[in-house]
Amino acid sequence: MSGAKVSVWRQPAQVWAVAFACVIAFMGIGLVDPILPAIAESLEASPVETELLFTSYLVVTGLAMLVTSWISSRIGTKATLLTGLALIVVFALLCALSGSVDAVTGFRTGWGLGNALFISTALATIVGAASVGSAAAIILYEAALGLGIAIGPLLGGILGEISWRGPFFGVVALMAIAFIAVMVLLRGGEEKRTPVPLSAPFRALRQPALAVLAIAALFYNIGFFVLLAFSPFPLGFGAMGIGLTFFGWGVALAVTSVWVAPLLLRGLSRSTAMLIVLPLLAIDLLVAALVVASPAALVTCIIVGGLLLGLMNTILTESVMEATDLPRSVASSAYSAVRFLGGAAAPPIAAALWHAFNASVPFVFAAVSVLVSAATILFGRRALARIDAHEADAAEKAAAVLVGDAA
Known part of the structure; x- marks a missing residue:
């Protein structure tokens, strides 16, 4: 390796265009969060009905992930990214103009399709086009995710104070800007496309490491x-x-995903790091269950949760990229399809448990789920030998890029 310093921040224009669009896309997720109670009140919807805004979005996102690599391998990454962004603009606008919670929920499905096309292709594009290794490129992706998730709720809160429709209009404007950025900056000929079979993500999930993750x-x-x-x-x-x-939660997530995760992986294998972070997250959720009646204490648990979620996001994403020899777009699509289905189930189940019991039970449910995740890593550790074998070089490179080599 030469003595020249490689910086994660020195990237081709196409990487920055996609990273910027990622910031906007993830802002779109958090933008809606502050207005959930307002939507429930304004549209006379129950919390369970309101939480279906996440479920409809995430179910379609997850299922569509199974075909995104097939689509992008045929029409190209730029066309796939632009199609995804265009769908988000259209369906976010329809959400803003809706008059019932059922209509908003329905239009969120189209939003989810656009999100799937964009997100799975964006990660593969950044990793493939970055001027540094995959670990550092993933750090850049996670930085975009964290920045978007941090800013989104703050902007959503500001716009939500005006109207519950405000954040949806905000998403329309931001995604339109992202569309223009990708269209203008993502230039140059694409690599020769090799069509990916429609069955590729399903076959990918047969690989033990990817299935466990x-x-x-x-x-x-x-x-x-x-x-x-x-x-x-x-x-x-x-x-x-x-x-x-x-906003505080998102900042916490961004800090640990970008700076702390690489430091953690300098001394620990990826599977060991996950087996430390997941139980800590479960403890945080159990504490949230105990202090749910105290807003200040619950806010603290949310912020601490953001710190732990940032670590897990980076470790999991790196692990998936190193788990197989499959094209990254295929591995990312297969993995994301399964994980988004878990996210889709959580909000309405949590709201239903709240109404059937009390506000503590959803956090207990979340903690148990996280412990099941930890058990899956523990019992599947033999299958994860590959991600641990690849850990040292990738993690040290990411850490050096971010926190060392001040030459």
Whole structure:
């Protein structure tokens, strides 16, 4: 290796265009979070009906992930990215103009399709086009994710104070900007496309390492989305209060995903790191269950949860990229399809448990799910030998890029 320093921040224009679009896309997720109680009130919907806004979106996102690699291998990455962004713009606008919670829920399915086309292709594009190794490129992707998730709720809170429709109009404007950025900046000829069979993601899930990671991510995502989608209800804050809370959550997630995760992986294998972080996340969720009646304590648990979720997001994403020799788009699509289905189930189940019992039970449900994720990693560890064997070089490179080599 030469002595020249490689910086994760020195990337081709196409990487920055996609990373910028990722920031906007992930802002779109958090933008809606602060207005969930307002939607329930304004459209006279129950919390369970309101949480279906996440479920319809995530179910379609997950299922569509199974065909995104097939589509992108035929029409190209740029066309796939632009199609996804265009669908999000159209369906976010339809959500903003809707007059019932059923209509919003229905239009969120189209939004989910656009999200699937964009997200799975974006990650593969960044990793493939980056001027540094896959671990550092993933750090860049996670930085975009964290920045978007942090800013989204804050902007959603500001717009939500005006109207519950405001954040949806905000998504339309932001996604339109992202569409223009990708269209203008993602230039140059694409590599020769090799058509991917429609069955590729299904066959990918037969590979033990990817199957273990996908199942673990499914249960982990339940914990993630209970914290993200259910917490606004017991907090009892207005849109701005929820926005500020999840701004803090997003900042915490960004800090650990970009800076702390590479440091953690310098001394630990990926599977060991996950077996440490997941139980800590379960403990945090159990504490949230105990203090749910105290807004200040619950906010603290949400922020701590963000710190732990940032670690897991980076470790899981790196693990999937190294788990197989399959094309990254195929591995990403197969894995994401399964994990998004876990996220889809979590919000309405959490709301139903709240109404059947009390506000503590959804957090207990989330904690148990996270422990199931940890058990999956533990008992499937033999299948994960490959991700641990690849850990040292990738993690050291990412750490050096971000925190060392000040030459």
